Amino acid sequence: MSQDKFKGRPKMPQRPVRERIRDFDEVPTGLEEWAAVEEARRCLQCKRPLCMRGCPVEIDIPAFIALIAEGKFDQAVQKMKEKNSLPAICGRVCPQEEQCERECVLGKKGEPIAVGYIERFIADYERDRGVRTPSRSSPNGKKIAVIGAGPAGLTCAGDLAKMGYGVTLFEAFHAPGGVLVYGIPEFRLPKSIVFGEVDYVRSLGVELELSTVIGRSVTVDDLAEEGFGAFFIGTGAGLPYFMELPGENMNGIYSANEFLTRSNLMKGYRFPEYDTPIKIGRRVAVIGGGNVAMDSARTAVRLGADEVCLVYRRTKNEMPARVEEVERAEEEGINCIILTNPVRFLGNQNGWVTGIECIEMELGEPDESGRRRPVPIEGSEYVIPIDTVVVAIGQGPNPLLLETMPDLTLNRRGYIETDPETGATSRRGMFAGGDIVTGAATGISAMGAGKQAARSIDRFFQDPDTFPQWR
Amino acid sequence: MAQILVKEVLTPQIKLMVVEAPRVAKKAKPGQFVVIRFHEQGERIPLTIADYDPDAGTVTIIFQEVGKSTLHLGEMEEGDEILDFVGPLGREIEERQFGHVVCVGGGVGIAPIYPKARALSMLGNRVTSIIGARTADLIFWEREMRSVSDELHVTTDDGTYGEKGFVTQVLERVVKEEQVDLVVAVGPLIMMKMVSLLTKKFSIPTLVSLNPIMVDGTGMCGCCRGTVNKECKFTCVDGPVFDGHQVDYDELMARQRTYLDEEQRAMEIWRMKKVEEEPTRVTR
Ligand SMILES: Cc1cc2nc3c(=O)[nH]c(=O)nc-3n(C[C@H](O)[C@H](O)[C@H](O)COP(=O)(O)OP(=O)(O)OC[C@H]3O[C@@H](n4cnc5c(N)ncnc54)[C@H](O)[C@@H]3O)c2cc1C
Ligand SMILES: Cc1cc2nc3c(=O)[nH]c(=O)nc-3n(C[C@H](O)[C@H](O)[C@H](O)COP(=O)(O)OP(=O)(O)OC[C@H]3O[C@@H](n4cnc5c(N)ncnc54)[C@H](O)[C@@H]3O)c2cc1C
Ligand code: SF4
Numbered sequence: 001m002s003q004d005k006f007k008g009r010p011k012m013p014q015r016p017v018r019e020r021i022r023d024f025d026e027v028p029t030g031l032e033e034w035a036a037v038e039e040a041r042r043c044l045q046c047k048r049p050l051c052m053r054g055c056p057v058e059i060d061i062p063a064f065i066a067l068i069a070e071g072k073f074d075q076a077v078q079k080m081k082e083k084n085s086l087p088a089i090c091g092r093v094c095p096q097e098e099q100c101e102r103e104c105v106l107g108k109k110g111e112p113i114a115v116g117y118i119e120r121f122i123a124d125y126e127r128d129r130g131v132r133t134p135s136r137s138s139p140n141g142k143k144i145a146v147i148g149a150g151p152a153g154l155t156c157a158g159d160l161a162k163m164g165y166g167v168t169l170f171e172a173f174h175a176p177g178g179v180l181v182y183g184i185p186e187f188r189l190p191k192s193i194v195f196g197e198v199d200y201v202r203s204l205g206v207e208l209e210l211s212t213v214i215g216r217s218v219t220v221d222d223l224a225e226e227g228f229g230a231f232f233i234g235t236g237a238g239l240p241y242f243m244e245l246p247g248e249n250m251n252g253i254y255s256a257n258e259f260l261t262r263s264n265l266m267k268g269y270r271f272p273e274y275d276t277p278i279k280i281g282r283r284v285a286v287i288g289g290g291n292v293a294m295d296s297a298r299t300a301v302r303l304g305a306d307e308v309c310l311v312y313r314r315t316k317n318e319m320p321a322r323v324e325e326v327e328r329a330e331e332e333g334i335n336c337i338i339l340t341n342p343v344r345f346l347g348n349q350n351g352w353v354t355g356i357e358c359i360e361m362e363l364g365e366p367d368e369s370g371r372r373r374p375v376p377i378e379g380s381e382y383v384i385p386i387d388t389v390v391v392a393i394g395q396g397p398n399p400l401l402l403e404t405m406p407d408l409t410l411n412r413r414g415y416i417e418t419d420p421e422t423g424a425t426s427r428r429g430m431f432a433g434g435d436i437v438t439g440a441a442t443g444i445s446a447m448g449a450g451k452q453a454a455r456s457i458d459r460f461f462q463d464p465d466t467f468p469q470w471r
Numbered sequence: 472m473a474q475i476l477v478k479e480v481l482t483p484q485i486k487l488m489v490v491e492a493p494r495v496a497k498k499a500k501p502g503q504f505v506v507i508r509f510h511e512q513g514e515r516i517p518l519t520i521a522d523y524d525p526d527a528g529t530v531t532i533i534f535q536e537v538g539k540s541t542l543h544l545g546e547m548e549e550g551d552e553i554l555d556f557v558g559p560l561g562r563e564i565e566e567r568q569f570g571h572v573v574c575v576g577g578g579v580g581i582a583p584i585y586p587k588a589r590a591l592s593m594l595g596n597r598v599t600s601i602i603g604a605r606t607a608d609l610i611f612w613e614r615e616m617r618s619v620s621d622e623l624h625v626t627t628d629d630g631t632y633g634e635k636g637f638v639t640q641v642l643e644r645v646v647k648e649e650q651v652d653l654v655v656a657v658g659p660l661i662m663m664k665m666v667s668l669l670t671k672k673f674s675i676p677t678l679v680s681l682n683p684i685m686v687d688g689t690g691m692c693g694c695c696r697g698t699v700n701k702e703c704k705f706t707c708v709d710g711p712v713f714d715g716h717q718v719d720y721d722e723l724m725a726r727q728r729t730y731l732d733e734e735q736r737a738m739e740i741w742r743m744k745k746v747e748e749e750p751t752r753v754t755r
């Protein structure tokens with residue numbers, strides 16, 4: 001596309017399908033400088049910017065966009081980082097179309113400003129030139145333990161370190177990043193970017209203790225004895241749900257967590273250079289319709305499957321995955337089998353899965369979530385022959401740590417209850433945020449929760465006596 | 472990082488390492504395990520905590536060289552660092568007075584049965600132990616096992632040491648002759664299956680320690696799942712110790728073979744690399 005022909009919202013340049021499905025490199029390549037500036041100029045600089053209402057961390061969107069329109073990229077970075085310390089990640093994986101961009105006034109009539117693309121541009125601009133470490137307050141001698149190095153924990157740790165707290169970030173895995181590293185594939189979010197952001201957080205003075213499972217290797221009570229005066233729990237929603245159907249434990253049936261962890265974190269796609277194997281059949285079925293399902297299906301394509309299909313019980317309209325990702329998945333040849341639900345798995349004598357018996361569904365009355373409830377059509381059962389299945393129907397809270405704190409108030413579904421104002425839990429001095437509070441949500445909402453908790457923890461230390469007790 | 476302080480070759484294929492891991496040592500209980508990874512491209516493998524010393528801050532692991540990862544680990548020496556040493560994971564076995572307990576350890580399962588036998592013996596249980604392996608070369612820790620058992624039987628499949636035959640043969644004799652209140656068995660799945668079939672016939676409560684393939688060891692992948700009492704259980708968080716009479720062994724045996732082809736390929740590549748690295752020894 002040449003510069004003069006450019007009109008309206010830019011399209012994200014991306015690698016051609018035939019090339020990209022052969023490797024795990026990033027698919028979208030990012031806006032060029034001129035395109036980002038051009039798009040920034042299209043922003044109306046609203047007095048009452050609606051876009052900001054859609055951003056969970058309240059980034060001053062018109063302000064940073066104005067700086068980009070003027071070519072003041074360094075200042076734009078600063079503006080952005082006032083609210084969002086991980087812009088390279090948000091610019092890539094934020095569901096912008098449901099957040100800032102959905103609210104943008106230009107979207108009411110035409111096309112909303114491509115806030116996410118611009119955000120990614122400015123973050124990449126900074127990364128290419130070396131990230132500057134901001135100044136931080138002098139150490140105040142107070143120790144805080146942050147549990148879980150996902151977006152919630154990283155944000156909380158970074159913010160507290162900037163305020164001068166001594167922060168130790170504990171992570172069960174051997175690598176920091178949470179879902180950003182073990183779940184979201186390289187082709188959507190390069191790991192070097194996540195590790196770049198982690199390095200930034202460490203440069204603020206955060207100590208990182210990897211391979212430490214809180215609740216097993218050490219408990220919260222032990223840490224309190226070691227002198228940690230406050231806690232933030234950001235352990236995510238990492239417990240994979242299965243469908244509890246006959247045959248589900250057969251060989252060749254993976255939870256999405258296992259499939260993605262083997263591929264992403266353990267680099268199974270580079271076996272035998274890396275030791276962790278991953279098995280991929282000729283015909284793969286992924287069950288589900290969210291981001292996790294799309295990531296699994298697109299990973300399966302890249303691992304060399306001949307045919308990959310998604311089995312989803314509602315229609316494409318109800319799919320929780322980002323529209324952009326569904327489009328990319330379809331471009332890559334993934335076939336969506338909608339209004340279909342598995343009833344059991346079929347296998348061979350050696351215990352390997354060979355097919356899924358499915359039943360067709362139709363949409364009935366709306367359920368609690370407002371989506372029309374799928375109802376099975378009796379007698380419509382049929383078999384889809386496959387040799388690998390990835391179950392991506394959702395995740396829940398991992399009870400490993402929570403079990404060790406019986407005094408912590410959980411909700412009916414096992415997530416931690418917190419004060420919506422502060423992120424405080426029922427246990428004094430303990431805060432929580434991210435997926436372990438909300439259930440599987442988004443990276444940016446986890447970051448927002450980490451930020452809120454950092455502010456509250458600071459308040460708690462300033463004046464513990466007046467800090468409101470939650471429940 | 473966890474430094475290897477002591478390395479012992481127990482048999483040509485079975486090695487013991489004492490590793491510096493103060494946090495793990497402080498929390499470890501009989502029945503628990505660690506997940507380790509020892510180089511950047513490495514996989515995460517589970518190994519039982521065979522012994523631990525909270526005061527010295529050390530944990531002992533014993534492993535049999537069966538594939539690429541364990542062969543590689545076997546080449547590490549005292550002073551080397553294990554990159555990741557995560558634990559203790561899994562639930563501990565219930566420690567209480569049962570009465571007469573028979574501990575059965577098969578193959579490398581002798582290592583994990585030891586801390587259990589010791590704990591049960593210290594609680595005042597009468598402990599009869601039966602350890603067995605394919606052949607004499609694979610028997611280890613006989614002295615250690617004897618020191619925590621009131622009675623010890625040793626078997627080898629080929630009769631090269633101790634009694635010829637399987638551990639189940641001795642077990643059958645013991646349960647027929649004496650009152651047995653609990654059987655604890657650790658070893659290959661097929662052994663645990665046979666033990667469970669036998670004790671079920673005699674209605675003796677039986678605990679087994681399962682050993683499926685794992686990734687994280689913390690309940691987030693479901694790789695280690697199996698059917699116990701008709702329910703799906705994750706070995707790493709719900710186990711590894713389960714009621715032996717309720718386990719679907721056939722399903723677990725199939726699952727353990729998931730990566731057979733890949734494992735063989737990895738091992739061949741590893742062996743070829745070793746041959747290339749030691750040209751002098753090969754050409755001579
Ligand atoms: C495949 C996939 C794709 C997704 N795609 C998107 C997307 O495109 N856009 C988007 O916005 N969101 C997406 N999400 C959701 C988003 O990633 C999550 O909402 C977000 O990562 C939650 O952050 P968190 O910090 O709460 O938890 P997590 O990212 O889950 O991090 C929790 C961390 O805590 C660690 N931990 C757990 N227990 C312990 C313990 N006991 N001790 C020590 N450490 C512990 C875990 O190992 C993990 O590293 C996706 C999720 C998945 C799974
Ligand atoms: C909770 C738990 C505790 C364990 N404790 C010990 C221990 O104390 N000492 C020890 O030597 N091993 C133990 N194991 C087994 C050990 O984890 C495997 O032997 C190891 O992962 C094999 O890795 P590898 O790359 O060397 O072999 P691979 O190449 O992975 O496998 C080689 C051969 O071993 C078989 N195999 C693979 N995984 C297992 C397994 N989990 N159990 C049995 N056979 C397997 C394969 O089918 C194959 O034939 C334990 C496993 C679990 C789950
Ligand atoms: S962080 Fe997400 S929601 Fe907020 S402005 Fe950026 S892309 Fe939009």
Ligand code: SF4
Binds near residue numbers: 049061
């Ligand atoms: S609502 Fe849209 S046009 Fe208005 S300031 Fe925000 S991005 Fe710009």
Ligand code: FES
Binds near residue numbers: 684690705
């Ligand atoms: S090893 Fe992943 S859930 Fe048990």
